[in-house]
Amino acid sequence: MKLMTLSIKFTPTEFEIIEDRLFGAPDAIAGVMAEEGFDPSIVEDIKVYDRTGTSITLMLPRKSIPALVDCLEGSTYLYKSSDAAGDGQITRGRLISLRRAAKSAVDKLNKLGIECGEVPC
Secondary structure (H helix, E strand, O other), X not given: OOOOEEEEEEOHHHHHHHHHHHOOOHHXXXXXXXXXXXXXXXXXXOEEEEEOOOOEEEEEEHHHHHHHHHHHHOOXXXXXXXXXXXXXXXXXXXXXXXXXXHHHHHHHHHHOOOOOOOOOO
């Protein structure tokens, strides 16, 4: 029997990228979900279950997987971070760290059998 709910742990930096779209642009995700034929309310079903200094655990029903994927594939966070690095607001090292975290978050989903493309940068 398949589990109806997933629990996925992310590092704080990985979650920073997800969080920017999940909580910063929920209408954007809902719009994409509606365009793709999903119920837009699936975004609201993604919950932060546990937040520590070293990890953030997300709990989500399987039906919300497309919204989580969109948090990465539709993210503009690395674009904004690249601009911030160009303006001297963040260091080049910080930008590299964010890019690694984006790749790591995508790899986690892919290892779970969740098809997820790269985070745009």
